[in-house]
Every structure is written in C-alpha cells, then in structure tokens.
Ligand SMILES: Nc1ncnc2c1ncn2[C@@H]1O[C@H](COP(=O)(O)OP(=O)(O)O)[C@@H](O)[C@H]1O
C-alpha cells in the first residue's frame with residue numbers, strides 16, 4: 722500500500738531556477754526510504770512539498786492516493802495526523818518555556834485528538850526511551866540527544882503512518898547519532914519513515930530503499946544494499962567515499 726506518492730514533481734522558488742526538476746518518489750506503508758543528497762540538492766524542499774507546506778509548480782503529491790490540497794482544511798487536519806516531521810535542530814525545535822508534557826502533547830491538542838493525552842504522552846516518552854519524570858521538566862534540562870528524543874516523541878504521539886526526518890541526526894555527536902538511529906530502527910515497521918540525510922551510512926543502517934538526489938533530480942534509486950554495493954552514478958560513488966566508517970560498518974537491514 723503506497724502512502725506517499727510524488728509524480729513528476731517540479732518546484733521553483735519565486736523567480737529562481739528549478740529546485741526540483743521532475744521527481745518521482747513513493748513511500749509504502751511501514752517502509753523506510755532514505756533520501757540522500759548533498760546540501761542544496763533539494764531534500765528539505767521535497768519534504769515541504771510532502772508535508773503540504775508548499776505546492777509543486779507542476780506534478781502531484783498524493784497521500785493514500787488523494788492529491789494534497791493545502792487549502793482543504795479538513796483534509797489537511799487528517800493528513801497532519803498521518804504525517805509528522807522531525808527536524809535537524811534539537812535546540813530550536815522545542816519551545817523552551819514549555820514543559821516536555823506540553824511539548825509532546827501539542828499535536829494531540831492542535832489535531833483535536835480525543836482520549837487521555839497524559840497516557841498518550843507517557844506512552845510516547847516510553848517509546849523513545851525517556852523516563853516518565855521527563856514530562857515535568859523543561860527542554861534546557863536535557864542533552865541534544867534527549868531533546869531529539871523529545872522531538873521524536875512529539876512526532877509519534879498521535880500515531881502517524883509516516884515519519885519524515887530531515888537531517889534528524891546531523892546535529893548530534895557520533896555516539897548519540899547511533900543511539901537515535903537505533904531508536905528510529907525500533908520505530909520502523911510501526912510507521913513508514915522518509916529519512917533525509919547526506920549521511921549514506923546512516924541510511925544504510927535504517928532504510929530498505931534509497932533515493933539519491935542531485936540538484937533536484939533523482940540520479941539513482943533502489944534497494945539500499947544494491948545501491949551501496951554497486952553505485953551506478955558517479956555522484957553516488959562520491960557520496961559513498963565520504964561515509965564515516967563507524968556508521969558504514971553497522972549491519973544494514975535485518
Ligand atoms: N526559501 C527559499 N527561497 C529561495 N531559495 C531557496 C529557499 N529554500 C531553499 N532554497 C534553495 O533551494 C535549493 C534547495 O534547498 P534545500 O531544499 O534546502 O536543499 P537541501 O535540504 O538538500 O540542503 C538551494 O539552492 C537553496 O538555496
């Protein structure tokens with residue numbers, strides 16, 4: 722079952738040259754897909770389109786076969802419950818004045834989710850490996866890695882079908898990066914993950930399939946093991962040459 726489908730998606734910022742030049746991308750239910758490319762290749766722009774935050778200049782973005790219409794409020798509300806995002810910066814993305822309990826519960830409030838929010842928050846904190854007493858504390862009382870766990874708890878609290886992660890590991894030190902990667906591996910299967918990274922080694926450890934983006938175009942795509950073992954495109958070979966060994970040597974998918 723396909724959750725997210727981009728068809729010949731093109732995008733330009735006002736009066737600029739095309740940032741995405743006709744992208745086809747699918748993410749199936751429970752699947753983990755890596756989107757790899759250098760800085761400026763269009764990864765974040767693609768995620769913004771997948772989130773309905775921007776409209777393609779041409780082409781379509783569908784979720785569960787329904788074209789996204791950012792102006793359709795009812796559709797967007799249901800959609801936001803299904804698709805959540807984690808960003809790179811574990812410091813900037815959490816409101817410093819709110820307790821973790823309120824931060825993690827935010828999607829439940831804004832989406833009007835019924836039920837016991839306290840229990841859902843506790844379950845999300847448990848799922849990301851934080852102690853229950855984290856709920857009463859403030860973001861500044863946590864390390865960068867713990868903050869990223871809080872951001873992930875917020876992203877999964879309403880039970881999304883698809884989690885978008887935009888360079889979610891790149892602000893973290895190597896040890897923390899591996900821990901958060903392990904957490905994402907635990908979540909994989911419970912939800913689909915579109916994992917945006919310029920770190921092909923982290924993608925190898927998490928993703929079933931990988932899509933390589935160069936200057937707004939997909940230059941290579943396929944099962945992660947195949948693409949890494951036999952990169953067909955010079956750009957992919959160049960990216961592979963810069964993989965940190967520690968991450969690269971971790972086992973790919975079970
Ligand atoms: N708000 C914006 N206005 C104009 N150009 C932008 C904007 N955001 C990104 N860009 C440009 O679009 C291209 C792709 O950016 P981005 O999607 O952020 O790439 P990535 O996430 O892969 O680093 C870059 O050339 C960038 O300068």
Ligand SMILES: [Mg+2]
Pocket residue numbers: 764765766887888
């Ligand atoms: Mg980006």
